[in-house]
Amino acid sequence: MNRWPEDELSEITESDDLHIAPFREDGETYGTPTRIWSVAVEGELYVRAYNGQDSSWYQAAVRETAGQIETAGMTKEVSFESVEDEVLKDHIDEAYRAKYEGSPYLDSMISERARSATVRVRPRGIFDRLRAGEPxxxxxxxxxxxxxxxxxxxxxxxxxxxxxxxxxxxxxxxxxxxxxxxxxxxxxxxxxxxxxxxxxxxxxxxxxxxxxxxxxxxxxxxxxxxxxxxxxxxxxxxxxxxxxxxxxxxxxxxxxxxxxxxxxxxxxxxxxxxxxxxxxxxxxxxxxxxxxxxxxxxxxxxxxxx
CATH class of the missing domain: 2.160.10.10 (Hexapeptide repeat proteins)
Structure with missing residues (x-):
């Protein structure tokens, strides 16, 4: 299991310019980057889809489990994992409230619709790529x-x-x-x-x-x-x-x-x-x-x- 280096995770969450691009169905080309909010909880990076599970990027992330993010001047190969733990989702809600307090979009991002489309994002190293069958x-x-x-x-x-x-x-x-x-x-x-x-x-x-x-x-x-x-x-x-x-x-x-x-x-x-x-x-x-x-x-x- 790859975890974010502490300094990189801080840069990502502080920059607030994360663009996410899961692989398309061919498993080789990236989808159109989508700008989304991100938060860190206990050393892990999490994102949510504003439109919930109907979101096209969310569906691609869950289906392909891998892709790319661009943020804080970095481009990173990443893996995606859907989050089911309701207690963890509560902690992620708290992180959203702390980071985006005052935003008119906050209520939507902690709604049941968005909670159902919570995704853990981890750096994807060479062993992840090999295990996934990538040359x-x-x-x-x-x-x-x-x-x-x-x-x-x-x-x-x-x-x-x-x-x-x-x-x-x-x-x-x-x-x-x-x-x-x-x-x-x-x-x-x-x-x-x-x-x-x-x-x-x-x-x-x-x-x-x-x-x-x-x-x-x-x-x-x-x-x-x-x-x-x-x-x-x-x-x-x-x-x-x-x-x-x-x-x-x-x-x-x-x-x-x-x-x-x-x-x-x-x-x-x-x-x-x-x-x-x-x-x-x-x-x-x-x-x-x-x-x-x-x-x-x-x-x-x-x-x-x-």
């Missing part, structure tokens, strides 16, 4: 943050692969991915992962020796999944075009409940392995695998249903 060039100004995370993960992976019991391994995997690994899940070393913060592991998962995860685009392993030795899962790719090749193209990989990935298999980006399905040893999976299906080969193809 990111390797010379992106924020790419150094990826390198920092990789270095952190390298240090933790060294400890993980020197661990002497499965509980210790679970502990270090949890540190790497940023969430507790359930005690029913087992990972055998060596285990290799480049970043970790975009990996999620379910309950009663088994990961055998020498598996490798590249997870900038997101890797989700659901409950009861078995992953055999030397399996490679990558959620990262690059364009074939030489002029664009130094661009990270993320694509989430999801392995659904009770699937089994055979030894030495490779799962490429933007692939979903269906529930109960089996990927044969040595297969290279380039497309989604339906539930209750066995696939094999290079590239993997369906060989039978279960």
């Amino acid at each position: 990111v060039p390797l010379d992106d100004p924020e790419y150094a943050k990826v390198s920092e995370e990789v270095n952190r993960t390298i240090r933790l992976t060294k400890k993980l692969n020197a661990a002497t019991d499965v509980d210790e391994i679970r502990h270090y995997v949890g540190e790497i991915i940023g969430e507790e690994v359930d005690e029913s899940t087992t990972i055998f070393p060596p285990f290799h992962i480049n970043v970790g913060k975009h990996t999620s592991l379910g309950r009663n998962v088994f990961i055998n020796h020498a598996c490798s995860f590249l997870d900038l685009g997101g890797i989700t392993i659901e409950d009861e999944v078995m992953i055999s030795a030397r399996v490679n899962i990558t959620s990262e790719s690059h364009p074939v075009d030489p002029d664009r090749r130094k661009t990270m193209v993320p694509g989430e990989v999801v392995v659904e409940r009770n699937a089994w990935i055979g030894a030495g298999a490779t799962i490429l980006p933007d692939v979903r392995i269906g529930e109960n399905s089996v990927v044969a040893a040595g297969a290279v999976v380039t497309n989604d695998v339906p539930a209750n299906t066995v696939v094999a080969g290079v590239p993997a193809e369906e060989v039978r249903e279960l």
Whole structure:
């Protein structure tokens, strides 16, 4: 979760010139900027739509969850999240009263209509963009943050692969991915992962020796999944075009409940392995695998249903 630096948040709320532009439906171009009021509550930035949920910018913000703001001489990539908490909305009302006291529009901005269209606005960093599946060039100004995370993960992976019991391994995997690994899940070393913060592991998962995860685009392993030795899962790719090749193209990989990935298999980006399905040893999976299906080969193809 990205939070605003204190100095930037102060500049934004003091300037009172915020223009908001959520993405259009193509997810690439911005809508027409709309000037709106903004307030800060407990270190977070909030906005509301004067016309409530009928507002076009509000509908785009909720639908696309991302876009851009221009304010205080800054242009920022941001994420949008609808606010449902009524107590928080009360605090936001108080912030509006304090900031816009005396304005003829204040009553409208704390009305039920506007309250229903309250949006949290957060800065959108490189990891948010990657997790959303957006291509990111390797010379992106924020790419150094990826390198920092990789270095952190390298240090933790060294400890993980020197661990002497499965509980210790679970502990270090949890540190790497940023969430507790359930005690029913087992990972055998060596285990290799480049970043970790975009990996999620379910309950009663088994990961055998020498598996490798590249997870900038997101890797989700659901409950009861078995992953055999030397399996490679990558959620990262690059364009074939030489002029664009130094661009990270993320694509989430999801392995659904009770699937089994055979030894030495490779799962490429933007692939979903269906529930109960089996990927044969040595297969290279380039497309989604339906539930209750066995696939094999290079590239993997369906060989039978279960």
